[in-house]
Amino acid sequence: MKSIVLASGNPGKKAEIEALLEPFGTRVITQIELGITEAEEPHDSFFENALAKARHACFATRLPALADDSGLCVDALGGAPGVHSARYAGEQKSDLKNNQKLLAEMSARDNRGAHYECVLVLMRGPGDAQPLVASAQWHGSIARQPRGAGGFGYDPLFLPEGMTQTAAELDPHEKNRISHRGQALAKLLEILKRET
16 A cells, blocks of 8 residues: 555654554555544444544545554553543643643552553455454553653553563654554554455
8 A cells, every 4th residue: 555544633643653654665644634534432442443533534535544543551440541541631632631640540559550552443445344453452550750752642651561661761663663553553564464
């Protein structure tokens, strides 16, 4: 695929996916760049939200569309913020406020276990009755204070398993290799290779 529409306006997601698809020469265009509004995400699962977003972008552009629905699932909070990760502290989608709320919720908790989860859905065209789906998890824990200026979302608070650096302190290439999104995209590319 020469070009795909990313069913997102998140510049952090675009940068990560562009870097991961660079070896394949695939151009990534966000739906926002094409003037398409974001789809509603009313569902309780990452898969259902990703599918809704991919369909919305694909039907609006008539181009292959890739949608990612991902979030942080914290053990001590029963899996929250989960599918509500982007709007955890309210509708304004503020990484800073989301991180502040998470730190406040975790202040008295000893169980700091958490994982990022990502589901990718690729619609190859509006008539695609069997979109490609790949998912992955990235396990770790919640730090007691934010560290690092890289990444986005909860990266300054997420300590990947077996590491001393937060996701926001990792080299972007290293993060892309081991992250939930990187793992899910690698699986999706494997599916695509088997199909061609």
